[in-house]
Amino acid sequence: MPQTFDVEHVLANISEQDKIALLSGKTGNELWERHPLTKAGIDFWHTHPIPEFNVPSIRATDGPNGIRGTKFFAGIPAACLPCGTALGATWDRDLIYQAGELLGDECIAKGAHCWLGPTINMQRAPLGGRGFESFAEDPHLSGILAKSIILGCESKGVISTVKHFVGNDQEHERRAVDVLVTQRALREIYLRPFQIVARDAKPGALMTSYNKINGKHVVEDERMLNLIREEWKWNPLVMSDWYGTYTTIDSMKAGLDLEMPGVSRYRGKFIESAVQARLIKQSTVDARARKVLEFVKQASQVQVSEVERGRDFPEDRALNRKLCANSIVLLKNEGILPFPREIKKIALIGSHMKCPAISGGGSASLEPYYSVSLYDACREALPNAEVLYQVGAYAHKMLPVIDRLLSNAIIQFYNEPMGKERHLISTEPVSTTAFQFMDYYAPGLNRALFWATLVGDFTPDTSGIWDFGLSVFGTANLYIDDELVIDNTTSQTRGTAFFGKGTVEVLGSKELVAGTTYKVRIEFGSANTTTMKTVGMVNFGGGAASLGACLRMNREEMIENAVEAATEADYTILCTGLNKDWESEGFDRMHMDLPPGVDELISKVLKAAADKTVIVNQSGTPVTMPWADQARCIVQGWYGGNETGHGIADVLFGEVNPCAKLPLSWPVDVKHNPAYLNYASVGGRVLYGEDIYGGYRFYERTGREVLFPFG
Ligand code: BGC
Numbered sequence: 264m265p266q267t268f269d270v271e272h273v274l275a276n277i278s279e280q281d282k283i284a285l286l287s288g289k290t291g292n293e294l295w296e297r298h299p300l301t302k303a304g305i306d307f308w309h310t311h312p313i314p315e316f317n318v319p320s321i322r323a324t325d326g327p328n329g330i331r332g333t334k335f336f337a338g339i340p341a342a343c344l345p346c347g348t349a350l351g352a353t354w355d356r357d358l359i360y361q362a363g364e365l366l367g368d369e370c371i372a373k374g375a376h377c378w379l380g381p382t383i384n385m386q387r388a389p390l391g392g393r394g395f396e397s398f399a400e401d402p403h404l405s406g407i408l409a410k411s412i413i414l415g416c417e418s419k420g421v422i423s424t425v426k427h428f429v430g431n432d433q434e435h436e437r438r439a440v441d442v443l444v445t446q447r448a449l450r451e452i453y454l455r456p457f458q459i460v461a462r463d464a465k466p467g468a469l470m471t472s473y474n475k476i477n478g479k480h481v482v483e484d485e486r487m488l489n490l491i492r493e494e495w496k497w498n499p500l501v502m503s504d505w506y507g508t509y510t511t512i513d514s515m516k517a518g519l520d521l522e523m524p525g526v527s528r529y530r531g532k533f534i535e536s537a538v539q540a541r542l543i544k545q546s547t548v549d550a551r552a553r554k555v556l557e558f559v560k561q562a563s564q565v566q567v568s569e570v571e572r573g574r575d576f577p578e579d580r581a582l583n584r585k586l587c588a589n590s591i592v593l594l595k596n597e598g599i600l601p602f603p604r605e606i607k608k609i610a611l612i613g614s615h616m617k618c619p620a621i622s623g624g625g626s627a628s629l630e631p632y633y634s635v636s637l638y639d640a641c642r643e644a645l646p647n648a649e650v651l652y653q654v655g656a657y658a659h660k661m662l663p664v665i666d667r668l669l670s671n672a673i674i675q676f677y678n679e680p681m682g683k684e685r686h687l688i689s690t691e692p693v694s695t696t697a698f699q700f701m702d703y704y705a706p707g708l709n710r711a712l713f714w715a716t717l718v719g720d721f722t723p724d725t726s727g728i729w730d731f732g733l734s735v736f737g738t739a740n741l742y743i744d745d746e747l748v749i750d751n752t753t754s755q756t757r758g759t760a761f762f763g764k765g766t767v768e769v770l771g772s773k774e775l776v777a778g779t780t781y782k783v784r785i786e787f788g789s790a791n792t793t794t795m796k797t798v799g800m801v802n803f804g805g806g807a808a809s810l811g812a813c814l815r816m817n818r819e820e821m822i823e824n825a826v827e828a829a830t831e832a833d834y835t836i837l838c839t840g841l842n843k844d845w846e847s848e849g850f851d852r853m854h855m856d857l858p859p860g861v862d863e864l865i866s867k868v869l870k871a872a873a874d875k876t877v878i879v880n881q882s883g884t885p886v887t888m889p890w891a892d893q894a895r896c897i898v899q900g901w902y903g904g905n906e907t908g909h910g911i912a913d914v915l916f917g918e919v920n921p922c923a924k925l926p927l928s929w930p931v932d933v934k935h936n937p938a939y940l941n942y943a944s945v946g947g948r949v950l951y952g953e954d955i956y957g958g959y960r961f962y963e964r965t966g967r968e969v970l971f972p973f974g
Pocket residue numbers: 325326379426504505626
């Protein structure tokens with residue numbers, strides 16, 4: 264059994280410094296980046312230990328649909344479950360309980376005692392960047408599923424941190440926005456899932472949101488935090504969202520126990536001085552420290568792995584497949600599904616056919632153990648059929664990262680830029696051309712300012728002009744066979760990548776021959792080499808870059824080829840949609856449409872072969888479907904995790920009875936949604952003008968048609 268301690272004994276005997284240190288995340292060791300204010304190292308995921316009193320350091324980890332562990336770069340792969348809205352579509356509390364158990368087991372393997380999930384904010388409008396993370400637009404459904412996943416996870420001894428309390432329903436100005444909402448809507452809609460969780464699950468922790476509610480940041484709003492403890496009689500550890508603590512005194516008084524992550528920005532010596540000045544009572548410090556100790560004591564009872572490792576068992580794969588299949592919503596089916604097994608010729612069309620979208624972006628994303636494409640799943644289901652494959656239309660926002668066509672790739676780290684005498688500090692193997700160094704360190708590396716070189720062999724599978732796109736937080740240039748193809752160092756424009764800290768994608772191109780191996784090289788400068796102003800942004804440090812590549816193809820020809828294949832085949836599956844670059848933490852979508860060109864592809868394929876075509880859409884939240892009337896069969900595939908392809912195929916081929924139902928309303932047009940006139944922060948405020956009439960409540964009351972209804 265892990266060692267334990269007596270909370271009151273520790274509290275009575277530790278030094279004041281240790282007591283205060285408990286109130287914020289752990290300070291990293293000397294290898295970590297130095298925080299500019301405190302000159303101490305940053306650690307994203309741990310609490311402060313006090314070894315003399317057997318008080319261990321507790322590890323927390325993201326996120327809602329899988330357990331990433333402590334590393335953004337070179338992380339240990341993980342089980343990727345279907346996204347929140349997909350889990351919501353199952354409406355199945357027993358199954359969701361099992362998902363929670365799997366997440367608990369994954370935490371244990373990653374050495375984590377505390378899971379940063381589930382997310383139970385509301386899909387007020389279809390464009391919310393994190394809409395895919397939460398379960399449903401209905402507070403009751405959301406609360407009941409949250410309770411189930413929490414109980415499943417906590418049955419493994421791992422503490423669940425339900426988030427984000429409350430009102431983080433949009434990404435635009437998420438730290439600043441003041442949510443103006445009536446008490447009734449706040450209670451009946453936005454607080455209700457948390458209240459259900461408080462009543463039925465009482466998880467060990469709660470994460471505050473970044474935003475304000477009616478004039479006050481929740482993290483420092485005594486009324487809001489008292490509601491949980493005094494009215495709901497639930498006493499979780501209250502931790503801030505990452506860099507979501509903004510004050511010393513107010514947040515302490517309001518009831519925020521733990522500022523995350525370390526290095527502390529508002530606690531530590533600021534609390535010491537506030538106590539001396541009698542601006543914070545000693546009893547308040549004691550109360551917060553007591554809660555942290557109680558949390559640490561409870562969390563430390565679960566025996567977690569000492570090293571971060573993966574666990575990828577057949578029974579987990581089976582559960583994940585079941586979760587995915589049970590989330591697939593048959594939006595429309597006029598006599599096409601299930602497919603017969605004796606199909607001789609099938610057309611598999613679409614951007615997502617070979618590149619499945621497994622998760623949305625931001626802190627929900629992770630390195631999966633594996634992922635199954637719909638293309639491969641269909642081949643498994645129809646081993647003898649002839650397959651006509653066509654992309655039809657690209658659907659990416661950023662060019663797809665290079666992985667499949669990349670070999671022998673490594674990244675080498677230096678403290679000197681290219682062109683100077685360099686001393687190699689470390690080398691890491693990589694399998695893709697995207698990396699985030701926010702948590703990478705190696706002995707001797709100057710985290711504040713370093714350089715890295717990625718080299719690898721790129722072997723295109725088709726001859727022609729290839730487009731390359733490079734986005735960076737820091738600076739980066741792309742060389743192919745030592746020729747400069749992209750300069751993203753000298754002139755940089757802010758984009759949406761890397762939580763909004765990256766540049767827009769800078770493009771370059773080169774004519775390449777199939778089967779020939781080219782040496783790709785990215786010369787990267789870390790975050791602080793950026794030429795963009797970083798005022799007002801959290802600098803996670805390290806920096807990041809993403810290189811994508813794609814064969815340039817003629818748009819019309821791509822569509823023509825797809826139409827030809829659909830005409831010729833016995834049946835067609837057209838799988839397309841959004842992905843983690845379109846739907847992500849950090850920004851909201853600009854519109855509800857599918858990527859440019861995709862509607863035209865779908866419409867033309869349907870014109871040629873509607874009676875034998877199934878359209879599969881992958882997105883976390885609704886998209887417009889101007890071709891919906893033309894289609895005989897539409898399937899909503901969400902972001903399905905590792906087993907995306909299998910899960911969808913199980914429904915298409917009749918292995919699984921399609922039992923999922925929409926957990927949110929699907930408007931015809933974004934303009935029809937109840938929050939349309941009041942979405943996004945205007946002058947730092949957002950008015951929840953629809954009041955309690957969110958989602959289906961609005962459509963029903965106003966008699967406004969939706970494309971597909973909730974439920
Ligand atoms: C997100 C949280 C997440 C945390 C740690 C924040 O930006 O809002 O949901 O748990 O980062 O990654």
